[in-house]
Amino acid sequence: MMSSPQMSNRSSHTERVFRGIQIKDLEQGTISRVPHGRREVLKVAIEAPGATPQLYEINLKQSLQDNIRDFCERWNVQNPTFYALQHYDSKQYITERTRDEVKDGAVLKLAIAPWKEVERLLKQLKRPDTPEEKIMALKNLSVMSSDPTFANEFVTKEGIPWLIGAVEKGSCQGESLAYALTAFLEIMDHGILVWEDVLTSEFIKKIANLVNKTGNADATILQRSLGILECAVVNSQQMYQEISDAIIVSNLIAHLQRSNIEIQQNTIALINGLFMKAPSDKSKISGRRKISDTMAQRQFRTVILNHVIRTPKAIGAEMAHQLHVLQVLTFNMLEERMMKRLDSNIQEEREKLLELRNIAFDSSGHTSPLSKRPQLNAPFNDRDFKKLGFDEYNNPVLDFQQTPPGVLALDLMIYFARNQQDVFVRLVLENSSRDDKHECPFGKSSICITKMLCDVLKIGEQPTETGQDYYPMFFTHDHAFEEFFCTCILLLNKTWKEMSAIKDDFDKVLSVVRDQVVSALNSKPASLDSFKQKLQNLNYSEILKKRQQEQADKEQFDAQAQPVVDLQKEIQPEIVEIIKQQRLNYLKDGTVFHKISNKRLRDKSRWFCRLSPNHKFLHYGDVDDSMTSSPAIELLPEKLAIADVKDIVTGKHCPHIKNARAHKSTTDLAFSILYDPDEALNFIAPDQKNWCMWTDGINALLSKPMVSQRAKSDLDILLTMEMKLRLLDLENIPIPEHPPTMPSLPSNYNFALPAV
Incomplete structure (x- = not known):
């Protein structure tokens, strides 16, 4: 084996030489770019150990190892089986499967073969001459593990059991532990091994202990430990309970307060994984409740808001995705109530309906206050529930049978009535004093608004793999969704007045309110107050202008489609x-x-x-x-x-x-x-x-x-009117940019002849 101690010192010179060869020969036509499907020879530059850069033609009809053997013979490199080719820049090994990706004029490097490199590193790890040699071997392992070919060789030679054993026994500490965990995570990311087949209880406990430490732990060790646990939770349902029991979720809050973005990101990813993969079997110790209780804590919300969202550093794509997942999972905690119908046999839910009526009308003397717990089967006062705006005022329980929004609508209504009592009473009395035609029914409005909000926020849907949308304002209040509802129900009544609506216009008003809410949310308001301020600038007239502009933009876009242009010319x-x-x-x-x-x-x-x-x-x-x-x-x-x-x-x-x-x-x-x-x-x-x-x-x-x-x-007016009339049957049907290809004529028309 030939070696060159000066190689590291002249890498920049080598690169310049390669680039010069590549550019000069491409300009002179020495290296030709042959179409991929026809080429038989690949012309590249190769760096050999201890030698100057050389041009070489790889014969694509021969195996890659045969080409390496031929190259080594030409430049007197001994033991060609000990070598493999790497990309010069990425240091990724080239294999028979990936060599088609190499382009003409590429710069390659003749490097130690992955199997040989694995043997050398394992020897240094198992019997190191000095502690420094072991650290250097682990460092090289962590770097080379990103290459799938090397990782596969390391797994084949039973390198993973040694890594796990070294972590379990504590033989790796400090810097060496950081390199070991990095290498383990890199190798597992290639998907060569199944997490359930690799992880052991002792290893999980060791990694969990590293995560549970709230002191100034090494940033790299903590980051890799969080990443390992998150991957284990997501990829191994069997290990979930063990990981959930070993992790002290409240201690994770301390990691969110660190300035290291990767640690914050991995911490949120672990929390998301624990919450998302929690078993739904109630007979088991459910991790879902454990995580949801932590997420509901004010401290958790405040730390996320102050140390992650409001950080002066820009939030990257991965952090935005983790916040998106976290918020979706938080909203999904409402799914159970959203999909549950109101049951009149449940005393607590029946009391909420009666409390809603009493808050609305007790102060005005319409009904007497509830001095005692209401009877379970006591009849409802249809007169009061009609004024409250329920469709089924004889039995308002029936209004909550549709799912969504189910019982969630009643929960939000009672929150509004309890926490903004004066506003609630004024709203109900104002609408009940109008004639039936112009009344904006509070009960029906609340149910429809709740359903609309569930749809806008996609409550009950799983987070997407690429989603990055999250709303900072929902991290600013302990009952953010409830406050969000209160703002939206008041918005509906305001828009109702602006539109001078009647009962037949209910769906139109709701559509306008949806546009107002979505437009305000799209601006990503920083707080609920900012959201309300946005709504102030989105009155009915503004929404109307926006719709007209969107329609005009759509018509202009459609007018540019080739089929429409051809029709206009005709x-x-x-x-x-x-x-x-x-x-x-x-x-x-x-x-x-x-x-x-x-x-x-x-x-x-x-x-x-x-x-x-x-x-x-x-x-x-x-x-x-x-x-x-x-x-x-x-x-x-x-x-x-x-x-x-x-x-x-x-x-x-x-x-x-x-x-x-x-x-x-x-x-x-x-x-x-x-x-x-x-x-x-x-x-x-x-x-x-x-x-x-x-x-x-x-x-x-x-x-x-x-x-x-x-x-x-x-001409513009008449042509536009005529186009709209002719395209009327294509409403809501996307117009293709180019007309479809006309099929070729049939060879004969026998199919059109009547049967004899």
Whole structure:
């Protein structure tokens, strides 16, 4: 085996040499880039131990080991079986399975084969000459374990049992323990071994003890220990109970207060794993309750808020994902109540309904206070529950049979009534005093709002593997979801008033409220007060504008789809023809113009011009001020044949404007019809509309495009309306960017012939 003690000192020089060879030869065409599917030779640069970089052609028809043997023979490297190829930058081994990923011009390294490297490291670990040699071996092991080929060789040679035994016996401490845990975690991450087959009770206890320490433990050891336990919990249901019993969950809070982001991240990941994988069998000691009680503690919430969310450091993608998972699992604690129907035989739930009624109406004297515990089967006061806005006011229990939201809606209603009693009473009395048509029913509203919030927050759904959405405001209050509901029920009543809604508009109002809530949540408010402030700026008019803008954006996006563009091109000539006919009809009705004299452009006398029904002549003549209707063509003495018209000019190009001192407003309304031999019929339109109509009409008669602003506006409006009508049947159906491919014609049409 050849070695070179200077290799580490000249690595940067070697890289520069490789890059120079690679770039120069690629430019000169020495190394050609052959398409992957056709190449037989792969041209690369290889660094050999103790030798200068060499260019080499890997024969893809031969095995990788044969190529290594050939390379070693050319450059006099002994024992070729002891070597393998690595990527120069990533230090990842190249195998028969992965060599297709190597590109022409790549820089490779001839390195010690993984099996040989594993033998050497295990020898140093099991019988080290000095403690420093053992630490160095563990350090190298932790680095090389990220390579799957090396990791597989290490597992094959029974390296994992040695690592586990070293941790259990305590033979690795301090720096060596950090390297050992890193190597173990890296190797297990490759999925070569099953966690349940590897873990032992003693190993779990040892790792748990490292996690349970709340002092200034080594950051790397703590980080790796948290990672091992989290992976074990997620990948081994059998080990869950043992890990759950060994971990002191409350001690994890101390790790969240450390400034190390990786430790915080791994701590939250472990908590998430313990909560998510907790067994649902109530006969066992459930870890779910143990974790949920910890998550419900104010201290836990405050630490997450102050040391993780509000940290000055930016929250990375992985931390955002763990916070997303944590929040989803927290919300899912409401799932049991959300999916439970109200049972009138349960005294506690029946009392909540009666308490809700008493809080609303006791102070107004409608009912007497509950001085005693209500009877289990006592009838409900339908009059009061009707004012509370329940659909089934004779038996309001029936309103809570739909799941979701189930009993959760009643829990939120009673929280609102107890904690914001004055607001609740005012809200109920205000609505009950309205006539039935304009009443915003509190009971129905609360149930629908609860269902909507469950849907918006996806309560009951499992966290996604890539999700990063979380809402900081839910970490700012002990009863954040309940306070969230209180804000939303008040928002619904506010929006109800803004929309002047009636009972038939209930679904419309609820839809607007959903948009308001979602828009405010998307801004990621830092607190509930910030959320309320966002809602203040999202009144009904703002939501309406937003919907209109979204609809306009959607229409604009759809209009860019190729099938829609093709359809527009197809129907545009029809729309242009409609506008043309409208302009010609306008010319046939005629218009009164001011007569132009030599002294001034506008004279008090007037004249009239109109197009003949056959579109062949313009008839015109003077009219007096007493005219009340359009004169008949027979009364107009002058006429101009359209066949004699050469062109139409406007503005300053008109003969009667060129040499006159005309005001800009007059110039903008001027147009002239030029005809043979060199004559012109000059006009000053009474207003902009007539100018557009006449110039468009004359251009249409001359088979020229209609270019006025009014013509463009009419085309846009009519084309948009026509497109909407034609696409009406495709509402809510996505339009493809490109039209589908037309199938080829069949070879024959025998299928269309009737059976004989």
